[in-house]
Amino acid sequence: MNANGxxxxxxxxxxxxGKLMVxxxxxxxxxxxxxxxxILSLAGQxxxxxxxxxxxxxxxxxxxxxxxGRYAPGLRLLDFAARSWARNEFRLIAEPHLAALQQVxxxxxxxxxxxxxxxxxxDKVEGRQPVRMYSQIGNASPCYCTGVGKAALSLLPAxxxxxxxxxxxxxxxxxxxxxxxxxxxxxxHEIADQGYAFDREEHEAGIRCVAAxxxxxxxxxxxxxxxxxxAYRLSMELLAQWAVPVQQAAGSxxxxxxxxxxxRR
Amino acid sequence: MNANGxxxxxxxxxxxxGKLMVxxxxxxxxxxxxxxxxILSLAGQxxxxxxxxxxxxxxxxxxxxxxxGRYAPGLRLLDFAARSWARNEFRLIAEPHLAALQQVxxxxxxxxxxxxxxxxxxDKVEGRQPVRMYSQIGNASPCYCTGVGKAALSLLPAxxxxxxxxxxxxxxxxxxxxxxxxxxxxxxHEIADQGYAFDREEHEAGIRCVAAxxxxxxxxxxxxxxxxxxAYRLSMELLAQWAVPVQQAAGSxxxxxxxxxxxRR
DNA sequence: ATAGATTGTTCCATTATTTGGAACTGAATT
DNA sequence: AATTCAGTTCCAAATAATGGAACAATCTAT
Numbered sequence: 001m002n003a004n005g006x007x008x009x010x011x012x013x014x015x016x017x018g019k020l021m022v023x024x025x026x027x028x029x030x031x032x033x034x035x036x037x038x039i040l041s042l043a044g045q046x047x048x049x050x051x052x053x054x055x056x057x058x059x060x061x062x063x064x065x066x067x068x069g070r071y072a073p074g075l076r077l078l079d080f081a082a083r084s085w086a087r088n089e090f091r092l093i094a095e096p097h098l099a100a101l102q103q104v105x106x107x108x109x110x111x112x113x114x115x116x117x118x119x120x121x122x123d124k125v126e127g128r129q130p131v132r133m134y135s136q137i138g139n140a141s142p143c144y145c146t147g148v149g150k151a152a153l154s155l156l157p158a159x160x161x162x163x164x165x166x167x168x169x170x171x172x173x174x175x176x177x178x179x180x181x182x183x184x185x186x187x188x189h190e191i192a193d194q195g196y197a198f199d200r201e202e203h204e205a206g207i208r209c210v211a212a213x214x215x216x217x218x219x220x221x222x223x224x225x226x227x228x229x230x231a232y233r234l235s236m237e238l239l240a241q242w243a244v245p246v247q248q249a250a251g252s253x254x255x256x257x258x259x260x261x262x263x264r265r
Numbered sequence: 266m267n268a269n270g271x272x273x274x275x276x277x278x279x280x281x282x283g284k285l286m287v288x289x290x291x292x293x294x295x296x297x298x299x300x301x302x303x304i305l306s307l308a309g310q311x312x313x314x315x316x317x318x319x320x321x322x323x324x325x326x327x328x329x330x331x332x333x334g335r336y337a338p339g340l341r342l343l344d345f346a347a348r349s350w351a352r353n354e355f356r357l358i359a360e361p362h363l364a365a366l367q368q369v370x371x372x373x374x375x376x377x378x379x380x381x382x383x384x385x386x387x388d389k390v391e392g393r394q395p396v397r398m399y400s401q402i403g404n405a406s407p408c409y410c411t412g413v414g415k416a417a418l419s420l421l422p423a424x425x426x427x428x429x430x431x432x433x434x435x436x437x438x439x440x441x442x443x444x445x446x447x448x449x450x451x452x453x454h455e456i457a458d459q460g461y462a463f464d465r466e467e468h469e470a471g472i473r474c475v476a477a478x479x480x481x482x483x484x485x486x487x488x489x490x491x492x493x494x495x496a497y498r499l500s501m502e503l504l505a506q507w508a509v510p511v512q513q514a515a516g517s518x519x520x521x522x523x524x525x526x527x528x529r530r
Numbered sequence: 531a532t533a534g535a536t537t538g539t540t541c542c543a544t545t546a547t548t549t550g551g552a553a554c555t556g557a558a559t560t
Numbered sequence: 561a562a563t564t565c566a567g568t569t570c571c572a573a574a575t576a577a578t579g580g581a582a583c584a585a586t587c588t589a590t
Contacts, residue, residue, distance in 0.1 A: 028345050032352075047538080047539085049578055056279040072352070078346050079403055080342045083338060088337075316569085
């Protein structure tokens with residue numbers, strides 16, 4: 001049934017929009033296109049209501065309904081996202097610095113921002129092979145097991161950090177994934193001291209990274225840059241050496257933001 | 266089925282959602298982030314109403330409000346789009362055929378779908394240099410001046426075509442852009458006969474392409490594949506030769522759809 | 531083929547949300 | 561200090577969303 005697991009996280013105050021977003025989330029997070037009845041049981045809404053809601057989403061192009069009555073994410077989302085990405089100021093500022101960092105290390109470079117409890121990857125510069133485009137960009141990953149995520153968390157004041165972690169559901173992706181707030185907190189203090197973070201195969205087995213935090217003057221904006229690669233090629237010693245160039249890249253990006261965005265607020 | 270006998274074009278029946286989408290459109294189509302007052306004048310809504318609507322969009326992450334009170338597209342759109350793209354069945358089916366076509370010609374290959382009066386580019390395989398990711402993917406381009414667009418239009422029955430063109434605003438991007446439905450219609454008949462379409466620098470000066478149409482059995486789904494490149498390298502003679510491989514790729518993709526999606530619809 | 535179950539769609543009185551005018555706050559400008 | 565301008569909050573009235581129930585269209589198992 002509507003086994004929502006832990007607690008009611010849906011205390012949104014966005015009225016009609018909030019209800020529709022829950023549906024959009026359901027459909028876009030599903031592994032395969034959903035039938036009307038699938039959504040019915042997941043959303044727990046009356047049939048009539050759900051039918052109208054889905055119709056509206058389809059009419060607006062946010063969902064698509066195929067001939068077999070299956071609902072899939074709509075292509076209008078792509079159009080919105082393309083614009084959102086192309087004009088994103090932070091990404092535009094960071095772009096050249098990411099490319100430079102990739103040149104120096106030869107490995108894949110990521111740029112991410114903290115949104116809620118997730119890191120959203122805004123850009124990626126890969127080494128050899130051509131990019132499979134949305135492979136990582138736009139992806140929302142957990143903050144507690146990614147380099148960029150932990151770097152961003154290390155910037156938060158203790159109280160906000162506690163609040164944020166209280167809502168996190170710790171999924172163990174690998175043997176190295178932090179399983180509780182306690183062990184994560186200890187590492188985050190360390191990260192705050194040294195100014196960079198590692199991902200020791202915590203999100204994906206065989207993948208390591210080193211990341212440095214990026215923040216705005218008022219600490220409203222939290223994100224990071226990282227260098228990622230396979231563990232067989234990236235020893236922990238090598239990663240530790242790369243902490244310096246990653247921090248420098250982060251510094252350059254912050255400088256770029258200061259200049260471009262001005263001394264506001 | 267649109268049993269809409271009378272031609273109420275713009276009257277969307279999506280209630281609250283429709284109004285919010287207008288705002289999202291405004292903000293994502295703007296050249297720069299908009300202030301509250303900018304949106305106020307564009308949207309023509311009462312202040313109180315607009316304020317609540319924008320707040321809801323921000324709270325849901327569809328818009329972002331920076332410290333200077335400027336509204337920009339939200340990053341949640343990226344997350345939605347990444348999923349929408351990654352799981353898109355049509356794109357997954359077409360992917361290998363696009364790569365093959367790129368190998369044969371060495372030029373950039375595009376995959377697009379007709380949505381309303383626009384072509385939305387779903388994928389892109391580039392020749393040499395690494396892809397700048399959202400450069401084209403997700404982009405919505407006019408149907409009347411792109412190869413994929415004209416190929417898709419050539420599949421429409423006369424009446425639907427007339428209806429669609431009635432709503433098109435013919436912007437002349439270059440000297441070669443069709444300026445009226447009349448000249449476009451003539452070319453579309455030709456395209457329908459021969460089974461492929463050219464873009465003779467109609468959208469962007471110096472850029473040519475040849476495209477072949479793709480459709481589902483019931484002609485509900487219309488799209489196309491194209492090979493695009495600079496005019497100095499792609500003579501019209503060369504493009505004409507490539508009509509064959511492009512049509513073959515389109516055929517393979519349609520075959521893939523038939524197998525994967527079954528004889529339904 | 532037929533009955534019965536399942537799935538999807540439409541209707542409409544009730545209920546809840548949205549609306550929009552107006553009054554309020556705070557910052558920038560004169 | 562006075563005046564505009566930009567943004568926010570409030571609440572009765574207008575409007576849209578809700579959800580139960582009836583209806584229609586498919587599927588499934590005799």
